[in-house]
Each structure stands twice: as C-alpha cells, then as structure tokens.
Amino acid sequence: MKHRIATRSSLFLLTAILAARAGAVPASEPASGPDLQRHQPQIDQIVSHISPQRIEGYIRKLVGFKTRHTMSDTVSDTEGIGAARRWIKAELERCGAADGGRLQVAFDSHISPVSARISKPTEVVNVVATLPGTQPASAARMYVVSGHYDSRNSDIMDASGAAPGANDDASGTAAVMEMACVMARHHFDATLVFMTVAGEEQGLLGATHWAEQASARKLDIAGMFTNDIIGSSHDEHGKIDNTQVRLFAEGLPVQKENSATVRTLVQTGGENDSLSRQLARAVKAAGERYVPGFKVNIIQRRDRYLRGGDHMPFLERGYAALRFTEPAEDFSHQHQDLRTENGKVYGDLPQFDDFDYIARVARVNAAALASLALAPAAPRQVQVRTAQLENDTALLWQPNAEPDLAGYRVVWRATDAPDWQGAQFVGKVTGYRVPLSKDNYYFGVQAVDQDGNVSPASYPVPLR
Structure with a gap:
C-alpha cells in the first residue's frame, strides 16, 4: 500500500525545529480535527x-x-x-x-x-x-x-x-x-x-x-x-x-x-x-x-x-x-x-x-x-523509515477500519520522560514526517474518532 505522508505548516515546522535544537519539546497542537479536551x-x-x-x-x-x-x-x-x-x-x-x-x-x-x-x-x-x-x-x-x-x-x-x-x-x-x-x-x-x-x-x-x-x-x-x-x-x-x-x-x-x-x-x-x-x-x-x-x-x-x-x-x-x-x-x-x-x-x-x-x-x-x-483501535503496523540517515522522523501505518475514524495523532516525548510531551493531529493520512530526530525522542501514533476519543499509542518499529 502507498502511504500518504503529511507535513505540518511551515510556521509550526520552524517552531518545532528551533525548539528541538534548543533542547525543548514542542507540545502545541493546532486546533484541527475533533476537540480532544472535551468531556464526553x-x-x-x-x-x-x-x-x-x-x-x-x-x-x-x-x-x-x-x-x-x-x-x-x-x-x-x-x-x-x-x-x-x-x-x-x-x-x-x-x-x-x-x-x-x-x-x-x-x-x-x-x-x-x-x-x-x-x-x-x-x-x-x-x-x-x-x-x-x-x-x-x-x-x-x-x-x-x-x-x-x-x-x-x-x-x-x-x-x-x-x-x-x-x-x-x-x-x-x-x-x-x-x-x-x-x-x-x-x-x-x-x-x-x-x-x-x-x-x-x-x-x-x-x-x-x-x-x-x-x-x-x-x-x-x-x-x-x-x-x-x-x-x-x-x-x-x-x-x-x-x-x-x-x-x-x-x-x-x-x-x-x-x-x-x-x-x-x-x-x-x-x-x-x-x-x-x-x-x-x-x-x-x-x-x-x-x-x-x-x-x-x-x-x-x-x-x-x-x-x-x-x-x-x-x-x-x-x-x-x-x-x-x-x-x-x-x-x-x-x-x-x-x-x-x-x-x-x-x-x-x-x-x-x-x-x-x-x-x-x-x-x-x-x-x-x-x-x-x-475510541478506535490502536493503529496497526506503525513503522519508522530507516532507509536513509536524516534528522527528521518519517512514520507510516496501516489505516483503521472504523467508520467513525476522524484521523490520527502523532505523539512524542524525550527519552527521559515517562509520558507524552508533544502531539500533533495529522488527519486521515497513513504517514507523517516529524522534524524531530528518532535519536532523541520516542514516538507513537494514536487513532482518533469524530467525538475525540483517542486510542492508546502504537510504538513504531523500524521499516527495514
């Protein structure tokens, strides 16, 4: 299956890159997709x-x-x-x-x-x-x-x-x-x-x-x-x-x-x-x-x-x-x-x-x-591309089958952090490129339904 890889807006990309270089973890999430903070x-x-x-x-x-x-x-x-x-x-x-x-x-x-x-x-x-x-x-x-x-x-x-x-x-x-x-x-x-x-x-x-x-x-x-x-x-x-x-x-x-x-x-x-x-x-x-x-x-x-x-x-x-x-x-x-x-x-x-x-x-x-x-099921077959050395992290996954799926959310944290520190709702795509290094961060992908219910994150394995 051919994956569609999405990228963020240039402003958020620049913010993320500068924050990463400064040692911070970008955590802002543009207001797109379902409201994930609303109580059901x-x-x-x-x-x-x-x-x-x-x-x-x-x-x-x-x-x-x-x-x-x-x-x-x-x-x-x-x-x-x-x-x-x-x-x-x-x-x-x-x-x-x-x-x-x-x-x-x-x-x-x-x-x-x-x-x-x-x-x-x-x-x-x-x-x-x-x-x-x-x-x-x-x-x-x-x-x-x-x-x-x-x-x-x-x-x-x-x-x-x-x-x-x-x-x-x-x-x-x-x-x-x-x-x-x-x-x-x-x-x-x-x-x-x-x-x-x-x-x-x-x-x-x-x-x-x-x-x-x-x-x-x-x-x-x-x-x-x-x-x-x-x-x-x-x-x-x-x-x-x-x-x-x-x-x-x-x-x-x-x-x-x-x-x-x-x-x-x-x-x-x-x-x-x-x-x-x-x-x-x-x-x-x-x-x-x-x-x-x-x-x-x-x-x-x-x-x-x-x-x-x-x-x-x-x-x-x-x-x-x-x-x-x-x-x-x-x-x-x-x-x-x-x-x-x-x-x-x-x-x-x-x-x-x-x-x-x-x-x-x-x-x-x-x-x-x-x-x-x-919530939808956690995304399946989440992978990180490793074919070339790069400082971005490219993630891929298989699409969910639920009819009420709104899209996916990529989450990340520093390697010494116990819980997710940053997140980005990316919509109904099956791939996403994050301007953060897989050397320095852990990543996950969650599935989100139209009411804002979120699945557990799936850990990406290397795509050989």
Whole structure:
C-alpha cells in the first residue's frame, strides 16, 4: 500500500525545529480535527453514577458468606463460595435485565486438579458478564476488567474458617459489579467483559483458565485490568492517602527466550513502550481527566515486588494487562485470622475499607474502559523509515477500519520522560514526517474518532 505522508505548516515546522535544537519539546497542537479536551457526556454520566453506597452493600453481602475460600462449601445458600458466586450471578443478571438485557451473564467453570494449594479436584467458577460492542467494525475488540471473589485467612488451605476478605478482594469484586451495572445502560463500539474470578489465592486459577481459553480462541483482547486490594486509603500507621491509586504496568515481559517483538523494543530503546505501558498511559489520561483531583500513579513493574495477580495470566499470553492496588497495603488486615492481640484487631473486615475511595478507583476504571471502548483501535503496523540517515522522523501505518475514524495523532516525548510531551493531529493520512530526530525522542501514533476519543499509542518499529 502507498502511504500518504503529511507535513505540518511551515510556521509550526520552524517552531518545532528551533525548539528541538534548543533542547525543548514542542507540545502545541493546532486546533484541527475533533476537540480532544472535551468531556464526553456519556462518560461523565457513567462516572457520576458510580455509587459508594452500592459498593458498600456488595462488600458487606460478600463478607456475609463467612468464607469464600475456593474449596469452601458449594451447597449452602448462605455460606461458602458456592453461595457467593450464585449471588454475584443473580445480581448481575438483575442489573442486566433492568438495562435492556444486553448484559450477558454466565458461569465459566473448570475442574482444577490437585496442586500445592488445592488438596482435592475442585470446581473453579468465574462469573463473567459481557456487554457486546455495537459497532460491527469494533465489536470483536474486547476490554476485560476483573476482581477476584475468593478469600482466605492465615492458612491458605483452611476452607472452613472465617475469611471475610472485605478488601482482598471484595473491594475489587464490588467495583467490577458496580461498573457492570452502571455501564450496562450504555452502548460502546467495542465489547466490555466484567469478570469476578475465583481461585486467585490458590494460584490465579480462574483467571488463568479464562486467559487460556481466550488465547486459544484468538480473542482480540486489547486491554485487561484487574482490581485487587483497592479497599483502603490508609496504611498500617494510620496515614490516610485517598488521592491516588497505584497502577502496575509491565515493561518487558518475563520470557525464557525473547520474542522478535521484545528484541525490537530492546534494540530501539523502547522498553518503556510495551503494550501494557501504552495502555497504562491511556488509562491514566482518561482516569485523571474524568476523576479530577485523583492521581493514577503508574508503577513501572508488572506487580508488587515479586508478587502477582490475575492480570499475569494475560501478560503471559501476550495481552496488555494492568493491576490497580491501593497506595499502601495494611498487612494486619490481609490474609489474617480474625483475632485481637494487645488491643489490635487483625483480619480483613469491612470496618477497614473506605467505600468512597473504592468508588473513586471504580470511576477511574469506568472512565478508562468507556474511553477505550468508544475510541478506535490502536493503529496497526506503525513503522519508522530507516532507509536513509536524516534528522527528521518519517512514520507510516496501516489505516483503521472504523467508520467513525476522524484521523490520527502523532505523539512524542524525550527519552527521559515517562509520558507524552508533544502531539500533533495529522488527519486521515497513513504517514507523517516529524522534524524531530528518532535519536532523541520516542514516538507513537494514536487513532482518533469524530467525538475525540483517542486510542492508546502504537510504538513504531523500524521499516527495514
């Protein structure tokens, strides 16, 4: 395919060149194309409808099942993981029915064999609610959000003792349920999948099963994030921080042998431009835009130090995946038997949750999901020309298929900057020449629709 390469006006070109030579990063973007700063009324409405009161009700109901250990009772209607999953499914079905019946709710089940944390073959059941996309060109693209509804106490194998799991992870489960119920009232171009998974504490069993099936079916999962331990705004010393959430984003994947994609990232210095890092930038931009005063703090690790969560099975299968977690965990209220010692209460109880804080995290999730599902797909096959030595950077890409596409946006940043510093909307072209050196800047290309919804950036690889 022959690419059309656009250039900027001579005035902006001169400004960019002079700024680059002076060591600055030109950031101005002429007022052409859609208004990228305008809030989408639909997303504002979604964010405003996230309710801390409903989230609290979900958490207290989940805690009321006494334990949700993966190997706990499945017969009782009042205790154990079986009762919990049936209640979650019924609640999501109730929400779906109230909002037109488009939310498709189902169990996703498999038998997990005996392993280090499973003493007998055990049915592990995810509750999955799918909201199909309504734009045919986008509906196959999916965004997945999860929380795990199983719980544990001090003994990982104790399937009958009290394990309320109010924060770990009724908080994430409640956030996902609230998002599903609110967002089921709306239409999105791409498909949204809301999952509450089991078996996390026993080895990420439910998430791994679903990710395996998704990979085998070659599902187009453009982004996944899990919410795990998002319930508390205070640390073990009582210090309150309700103004931010940690968002863990992997750079280079953990692999025995590097793939061609990873080798290209390393060769071109793109370790900070993996699919997950690009997704994290998009989530941060949308979250902070629609939830003002609340910071999405990108942590450049796949998870907390040598720890893991339900996004990891997706990372291992090549999907972009992220983890939301509160600013500072209080370990006296996590994986602990209920007890009081020297006047200090141990255990993961609702009294230690901050429901307003959980709602803020859920709003960030919902804003990001809505923005991503309304935006076009990230541009494909983005390349940088390397046939000749030059100080400009020529970018090429394949056209998007979405009918509401307005055009593309080229973004750039200095090599020591974590986020994009400059941008230029370039219209419906498939190539663009930037008067900045690929030696000194990182580049990306985003797709923009007619309403101003923006995709994550795609990192350009060398055109040999």
